[in-house]
Amino acid sequence: MKLIKFYEKLLSEIEADIEIVIVVAKNFDQRFVDQEKELLKDAGFEGEQDETCLLAEKRKLFVGADSIKSNDIRSASAAAVRALLSRGYKIAKMASYMSHPTCTATLRAQVEGLLLGGYRFERYKSKHSTKGLHKVRIALEEYNGYALDVPAAQRAVDKGIVSAEATNFVRDIVNTAPDDCYPEIMAQIAGELAEKHPRLELEVLTPREMEKEGMGALLAVARASRHEPRLIHLAYKPENPVATVSLVGKGLTYDSGGLSLKPADFMVTMKADKSGGSAVLGILKAVAELHLPIEVHGFVGAVENMIGGDAYKPDDVLRAKNGKTIEVRNTDAEGRLVLADVLCYAQEQVQADYLFDLATLTGACVVGLGQYTSGVMGFAAEPVNRVLYAANTLSGELASKLEFNRFLRKTLKSEVADICNISNTRYGGAITAGMFLGEFIDEAHKDRWAHIDIAGPAFVEHPWGENPHGASGAGVRMIVRLLEKLARGDAHK
Ligand code: BES
Ligand code: ZN
Ligand code: ZN
DSSP: OOEEEEESSOGGGSOOSEEEEEEETTOTTSTTTGGGHHHHHHTTOOOOBTOEEEEGGGTEEEEEESOSSHHHHHHHHHHHHHHTTTSOOOEEEEEEOOSBTTBOHHHHHHHHHHHHHTOOOOTTOSSOOOOSOSEEEEEEEETTOOOOOHHHHHHHHHHHHHHHHHHHHHHHHHHSOTTTSOHHHHHHHHHHHHHHOTTEEEEEEOHHHHHHTTOHHHHHHHTTOSSOOEEEEEEEOOSSOSEEEEEEEEEEEEEOOTTSOOOHHHHTTGGGGGHHHHHHHHHHHHHHHHTOSEEEEEEEEEEEEOOSTTOOOTTOEEEOTTSOEEEOSOTTOOHHHHHHHHHHHHHHHOOOSEEEEEEOOOHHHHHHHOTTEEEEEOSSHHHHHHHHHIIIIIISOEEEEOOOOHHHHHTTOOSSSSEESSOSSSTTHHHHHHHHHHTTOOGGGGGGEEEEEOTTTTEESSOBTTBOSEEOOTTHHHHHHHHHHHHTTOOOO
């Protein structure tokens, strides 16, 4: 499903093959629902969150939502589109949903849900499905009967489209097989974005240039792959920026674990280890389309972690760009090595007001927080809280804070080098990985940095909310919201 359009019309004036009706808080007496109340009851429809009921003769699809809040409406809209994926209806219409006469947040979530729920990845299917919706037309007519401010509603719809399309763009990259999406291809995708948007500029570093930069950690991880690494720097430069933000992404196009090889079952889905880097590209696409007055620099370390005669080894000592030496004790803790160099490079290139990194960094984060929630860490509360607020309150993505502490820092001590790439304890693995990254943050950026471990939500094995199977595009909506808030000049929360 690709197209959403807002119509300055009543529902009855809009042509469509089917109407989608959200049944909010099991209110069967609402005017969109009450006519079909008996039929719905007969069909056993109870109006539970995301429960759907198709009344084909009435040309209506009903879907339940626990409340009219953004998260429930986003999820219900996604469920409705999903229920119609294998049907013949092409064009749907629906009312607009708002939680308050002047708040368009729910309307934006509705649009996001429709586009995110309708996502399909068919690159490798011989037959592309012709079924499912092509268009959804959203009416001016509001669920509560609120009189919409048309320009505000249109803006909410437009923003919802941009953030959902950026998320789906990231899903496409992440879902692509590792042999079709390797570092050079990621750089190519960044190049296509730069060509489309006049305010995007691209610079790509090759291994020779990275050698000159002293990126011994990133280059070691990349060595055994037949695909050369790339450091992608994609920058968005508006005319009068109110702030500058750097984003760093882990772009492991495949993580086999290296010589500390992953067990077979754990290797499957490791094409998704490029989720952080892909999210950075998607965020820049959205920022350029929204024309945000913020200068945003995206840095992606695109690397493949493989085995072979040339592979880096446990016991190797690497020198990162900032001169720190790293004892390798596990080649599967490769993301932090790549990020160490990319973080140093990003800080040298740009003095940013905020520095965020996005990475599928640790299995421990998934164990600790569950597969739906990102872990957010840093030295200072302010950037961390900004991420938490943008994620949980604005975007509908889940994020939770993990605290650094001085005792865990000590577990990274090395007998032979400045630091070890793994901790000497298996407890607190998400935090020790974050603290390792902290060693590569300079004084000037210490209070401006937050690390976001998206290992849990980045890849979906059992669909949830607005996420079908496969890549979720985690991180895109939360950071886009954070940047939008920053652009408004809102004080930090
Ligand atoms: N890419 C993985 C982390 C990961 C695991 C992401 C599961 C998504 C799902 C990372 O490079 C890794 O392998 N980390 C190790 C670190 C360990 C060796 C200290 C891990 O989490 O087991
Ligand atoms: Zn790994
Ligand atoms: Zn990894």
